Amino acid sequence: TTLDSFKTDVSETYPDKPLESFMAEPITNKDLLQKNSYQARMEVFILKLQKQLCQSLEDYEIKQNNQVRFKVDRWTREEGGGGITCVMQDGDVFEKAGVNISVVHGKLPVQAIEQMRARGHQFVARNTSLDFFAAGISSVVHPRNPHVPTIHFNYRYFELVDVDGKIHWWYGGGTDMTPYYLNETDCKHFHLSLKETCDKYDNSYYSKFKKWCDDYFNINYRSNERRGIGGIFFDDLNQPDQESCFSFVKACANTVIPSYIPIVKKNYQQTYTTQEREWQLLRRGRYAEFNLVLDRGTKFGLQTPGARIESILMSLPPVAKWKYGWEFKDDSPEMKLMKVLKEPKEWV
């Protein structure tokens, strides 16, 4: 298809030229990283995907002859591990883009373990903290042009060592898109890309994870207005076996670029009016609201002592507006979007 040029196939193999394949030095040392553990394979995979995505986005600034590039901050965490935060700001095409990886380990407090138990995990441990490991990539891209949607994705691997020595592990994540103006072809392309990837693993995944996404990104106090047109969202995935789960997560993450970059390419040079820009900023106000009021990941991060707040809040829009009592005509493009946000649609 014409989209073949966007295909990404980032693998978890340790690269021959790590300096060129990663945005910064890995968090874990090289010897450990070259082992065949799921921890190492996940870290290498997200390091490489981070590089690939940052490059794809920078390419658009380069095309515009803009000098703006990703700023790379590698940070470590006293309690164990660290991360690499890459942020590009004030681009011509991307007003703000953040691509963050983190690989952290240490002791997980009782309260967090209880929340996981409540979600269905069966641990032997009671009232004791446990060793954990978490590696993940998360990203939010806010384009300048209101005709290019915002994208967010996040894929993560989690391990918890129970008191009996058993390692509980699972994967989670998702990709979702937030357009300011509805382009049905683009929405279909985005959802179809996700569905095709899901279908390779389990025919029930797409519809289940699509619904999960619609339910999660819901601003309940705004009469159940969704943040965007959804995508997929899942957590606690540990079936049918670890190799399949890891393979599925890689496939989803490899779908980010082909599902999104063609939409950027198609729309970033569209002209737009000040009213369209205004609407984009109002919608970004809602984006900020969701992230600050409702997003579990953000809330968890803000409550975590020693967390790197700047990395957590890189997801916030560069500029947002709030206007009291705005109104649009029933048949306006703005209200067409609102309708879909209030009643999520089946796109494929």
Place this chain on the structure above:
Amino acid sequence: TTLDSFKTDVSETYPDKPLESFMAEPITNKDLLQKNSYQARMEVFILKLQKQLCQSLEDYEIKQNNQVRFKVDRWTREEGGGGITCVMQDGDVFEKAGVNISVVHGKLPVQAIEQMRARGHQFVARNTSLDFFAAGISSVVHPRNPHVPTIHFNYRYFELVDVDGKIHWWYGGGTDMTPYYLNETDCKHFHLSLKETCDKYDNSYYSKFKKWCDDYFNINYRSNERRGIGGIFFDDLNQPDQESCFSFVKACANTVIPSYIPIVKKNYQQTYTTQEREWQLLRRGRYAEFNLVLDRGTKFGLQTPGARIESILMSLPPVAKWKYGWEFKDDSPEMKLMKVLKEPKEWV
């Protein structure tokens, strides 16, 4: 003094010309309002103060020959009562100003009663909802010029009818200011105005309520950065007697205009640079963060079924920015403000 012209002395007396003294028709009917109850006196007082403040702010737009005025929304609540939300947007002097009153009554759920008990109120009731009445005024003013601070205040009266028929009542509220650039004279004037009002009632009030304010408007996850330079904040005030409490709340609310409007007058015509505007918008990002992540009133409102969300969120800034990793020189005016936000100062 030169500030005498800003003196406000709004009273709780039902006015001869209600149409000219209120922004809209009162929530409660006229017969009830003319009674001498604390409920009626509070409602009349906040109706009149709302009008006075809206006029003071509109005066600046009129002086600029700007046509922008307050939009008045009177709303009612199915469960009982209602409110008047007044918002002025896109003014030359005031980018967004909201002045909201609400007078609501109905049944207070068990959970809310338990929160009040936890704060020290002694109710006979157990596991039952109770009749409540609440009347309050709240306001946020976001001026356009970065040399004019944002102000917020809120004064409220609460009644709860216990199962034994006893009426528990208390007052709460506060006024606090959020400058973008520190002007020591203005900060002193603001705090001194509040202190003089407090001192008329109790010599311990100002220092106690100033500390309460510094502790409340604290963004803990931003290394304990305060939202602004504080002011006063108190809750559950029911001592020494109701007449004194109501009188104190009226005095505090009557201090809003003389403590703030002279600062507007002095600074609104100052020139400012794009960098100063940028800094204002970054600080407004923090303002939005505090309100959405931490403010108890906002959180309570967003969780209340049937609440008027647009009135609750009128406090959000018209425009806000988030920038990853901004830095300023140690001796810059921006860092001078940051220092005071991280270590609240005694201004008087």
